[in-house]
Amino acid sequence: MTAWIDFLRARGASFDGATVATFGNPAGELAAARDAAIVCDLGALAALRVAGADAESFLQGQVTSDVQALAPGSLQLSAWCSPKGRVLATFIVRRIDAGHFELLLPRLLLESIRRRLSMFVLRSKVVIDDASDQSVRIGIGGPVALQCIAAAGGSAPAPYRSAAIDGGTIATLPGSRFIAFVAPAGAPALWDRLNGVRAAGFPCWRWLTIRAGTPMILPPTQDQFIPQMINLDALGGISFEKGCYAGQEIVARTRYLGRLKERLALGHGEIVPAPGARLYARAFGDQPCGTVINANAAPDGGGEFLFVAQMTAIAGGELRLDAVDGPAVSLLPLPYALPEATAPRGRIA
Secondary structure, eight states, X not given: OHHHHHHHHHTTOEEETTEEEEXXXXXXXXXXXXXXXXXXXXXXXXEEEEESTTHHXXXXXXXXXXXXXXXXXXXXXXXXXXTTSOEXXXXXXXXXXXXXXXXXEEGGGHHHHHHHHHTTTTTSSOEEEEOGGGOEEEEEESTTHHHHHHHTTOOOOSBTOEEEETTEEEEEETTTEEEEEEOGGGHHHHXXXXXXXXXXXXXXXXXXXXXXXXXXXXXXXXXXXXXXXXXXXXXXXXXXXXXXXTTHHHHHHHHHHTOOOEEEEEEEESSOOOTTOEEEOGGGTTSOOEEEEEEEEOTTSSEEEEEEEEHHHHHHTOOEESSTTSOBOEEEOOSSOOOOOOOOOOOOO
């Protein structure tokens, strides 16, 4: 991948560790993500390979989505939970063929999730390893991204589907986001074919993902929320029809007993909070009522962020960051509808 990194540097990329931070004008890049289209390296997202004769059945018994229903070339949002139903990671599952899957997840979580998931392989014919260097993942996003892909000779498929593109495949995600998976040797040619698309750092992709209302669990927010709290039921990341998986009993009880009190929401404030920062409301006194999941600078100034908070606090509309008298939070609309609240039911026999 050294040649790819050198290519990006030659095009003006500045790195923060392994992540492209900017191509020299962060404000202009964010404006392009809002108004036009951007292309960015997604090296901050790793590819965890799960492969082998038992890969499908293994994942089906671990993650929240219905892996068995996933056709080759398709993708789905999913999560992996603790036995107590708390989300340890969110990711995109990509099925490459019958016994070969990739989980696209934050590189910060790659090794810890690989080690922990490997503990459950036991006698299954499954290999779990880091496949990040076997492809370059290029993100194209923004309101005119689709036209830019067409101009480069590509054809974007339906959401969570993929199509062939020179040197690899391209997949569609909600929120005008597209990911090209290409061999490292072919990545520069694809990048250059996207002529006229603004090169941007990974923060622009993060902002587009926040605007899509799609949470990305990071170390500060691991093992805190059940999947419905981060809206995975609204995003198609939970199957309530499949069999058992890690944490399934808690997830099902929350749905059928109507005990959900917290939800993911989208907000704007004058600062960019860190993941794990707390939110407050006067009705809750000095006790925090919410937690920031993901945040990024906003094109129009300040910060935009996804956060989980008590639904009564969200409805009250007087949320603050860091303290009861901290910076005010303005609510922004999510780009999807939430499921109607389930009426509490008696105990399931």
